[in-house]
Amino acid sequence: MKHIFVLATLLLAFACNTEQVTITNPEDYQVYLETSPTRNTSKYFELWNSKITKDSTQLLSFPIVAGEYNRYFKNTGDITYLKKAEKALKKAVEIAAINKSGYYRSLARNYISQHRFKKALNYAYSARTMGSGVKDSQSLLFDVHMELGNYAQAEKYLDSIKNFSDFGYLIRAAKWNDYKGDLNTTIALMEHAMKKAEDANNKSLKIWSYSNIADYYGHAGRLNDSYEHYLKTLEQDPENAYAKKGIAWIVYSYEKNGIEAMRILNTVDNQYKSPDHYLLQAEIAEFMSDEHSRAGSLDAYYKLVQNPDYGTMYNIPNIDVYLSTNSNYKKALKLAQQEVGNRATPETYSVLAYAHFKNGNLSTAVDILEEHVQGKTFEPAALLKASEVFKTAGRTEQLANLKKELLGSIFELGPLAEKNINTL
Known part of the structure; x- marks a missing residue:
């Protein structure tokens, strides 16, 4: 009996120590969710627009x-x-x-x-x-x-x-180091750039710095810092939809609170209309097993991307939707080939490989991954696609390396991807 009591006590202590800490607090951001719809005109705009005529x-x-x-x-x-x-x-x-x-x-x-x-x-x-x-x-x-x-x-x-005193250079050097997979250097450079924006008290540069470094902090697992800088973004720009979506992602991906994440996104609907916004809502609805909301969000996405003005902007999200919903594998492959033609990056090649994989072309998919993706990107979404292909192809060594990388990227990929990663 004594041993059972000790074991129960240890298990309880372990459970308490590993209990997930809540990072966000609605009291911090609620005021920003109550902003008025964004104005799309001004006296300044109307003055200059009035000067433009057909033959101006x-x-x-x-x-x-x-x-x-x-x-x-x-x-x-x-x-x-x-x-x-x-x-x-x-x-x-x-x-x-x-x-x-x-x-x-x-x-x-x-x-x-x-x-x-x-x-x-x-x-x-x-x-x-x-x-x-x-x-x-x-x-x-x-x-x-x-x-x-x-x-x-x-x-x-x-x-x-190259000029470490220049904001423009610093943010580009940060992007370069992120591409190389050196996240620590990326963050250090972004922090340097952010300090310059603050010292200059340049509002637009502060907004840009805070929102971007919040993303990088999230990639590094520094979620408290990420949340803090999304809030700093909103302090400068209360209507900033990007920062609100960033907070919603922390609430959803880390805290697993789909209801609150969806509430935040629904307030963004009042001022911001973007296809990827509806895709995020669809993902959260799937996480909550709310098929009705998921279908509604996907329908809103489909309707919006029908606008020809978008051109090829949503090729990759369209491909992901076609492949994840089993709706049109052949069309997905055609779009993936088009996207690689537009820009041949490891990320677009990973999408092409995955489209071939879904169309039953396993050996072609593996060849593309080995030539154009493996060892050439640290982008979690690309690695997740590659892992599924390598798993099916029986490439255990490559799969083991990818799983190790992906386990550190669960926050970026979200709860739905987490299930797939754990079963690799």
Whole structure:
């Protein structure tokens, strides 16, 4: 009896010690969930927009109006604003006689947002050729080459702007080290950049720094720091949908509180409409075994991505939906081939391999993974796809290495993926 009592006491103590600590508190963020819908106009915008006519040649109006459209897109997720910004910038490029390189760079960044990376590269090179704003053009070329998977070229452009006192260099060096899998250096560089934004009291740079470093802290398992910096983002920008979704992810993925995570996301619906928002709602609904809500969220996603303005922006999410819902494997494979054509990165190749795998082409999938993915990315979603392929192919050594990596990425991948990882 004594031994049984001791054992029971030890088990109780162990359970208490391993009890999951709650990180978030609704009292911290509730005030930000009660913000009014984002305004999509202003007197400033209307003033400059009124100067644009069908045959307008008032150059200054176009980049200002484009900047406002871009701001509205970031605040609302409405693709219409991004396309309107593109139209205004194209007009600016068309009529500009001087300082044209700046308009080329702005248009290239617009195309990056649209995932039209090859077009962005063309405009980035045009900006560099013009000669002015050389450092800005080199920074832009780093960004585009990273998106395209041209890592050798990207590294050269990063080296060309090297300056540890410059915010722009620091955030790009952080991105480079994240690609290389050096998360500690990534965070150190981002913290340095964040300090510069704070010292300059630059609101837009602080918002950018806080929201991005919150992501990196999450990747590193520093969830208290991640949560704190999402809150800091909201202190600067109470309507910031990205930060609210970041908090919702902590609530869902770590705290396993689907109801509260969904409540947060439902308040974001009032101001922000984006396809990936509905995909996250669908995932949480599946976690809660709420098939009705899951179907509704997927339906909302499908309806939104039918808008031709999205172009290829949601190719990869579309592929994931087709493959995970068994709805259209052949279409998924076709889109995956298109996406690799758009940008040949380890991540897009992992999607292509997985599409081949789902279509019954196991040996092709393994070949793609071994040539283009294995040892070339630390992206958890790519590794998870690879693990399923290698498991089916009986590649036990490769699978063991992937499982070790994935066990450290459960927070990033979420509770649904956790079940699959544990059974590898």
